[in-house]
Amino acid sequence: MKTISSREVQKNFGSVADLVGAGETIRVTRYGRPAFLIIPETRDTEEIIRRMAGKKLGQRLKEAKPTPEATSLTQDEINKMIHECFA
Numbered sequence: 001m002k003t004i005s006s007r008e009v010q011k012n013f014g015s016v017a018d019l020v021g022a023g024e025t026i027r028v029t030r031y032g033r034p035a036f037l038i039i040p041e042t043r044d045t046e047e048i049i050r051r052m053a054g055k056k057l058g059q060r061l062k063e064a065k066p067t068p069e070a071t072s073l074t075q076d077e078i079n080k081m082i083h084e085c086f087a
Contacts, residue, residue, distance in 0.1 A: 003027040006035065050086065057082075 002019065006028050009016050016038065020026060026038040039045065073081075 001025045001027055003029060003034075005032075006030045009038075053086070 002024055004016070004026060009026075009028055016026060020038050020040050023040050025040065028035050028038060039048070
């Protein structure tokens, strides 16, 4: 994985796009700290994004306080709501 600064991305976007298009993942830094990744589009990209979203959702659910309405939901109702969010 190649690491470059956000300034380099701005100045050399065409070259960065070529690298990513060739399959390279780029870690972009801001002020020397990792800020984000630029990943190539593959057949697995959508699945990777869904897993990341699921992980983030799981963390938020752990931090959330249950309400009386939420505690009465069945597993099928919860699954349906999750499916609707990602459809």
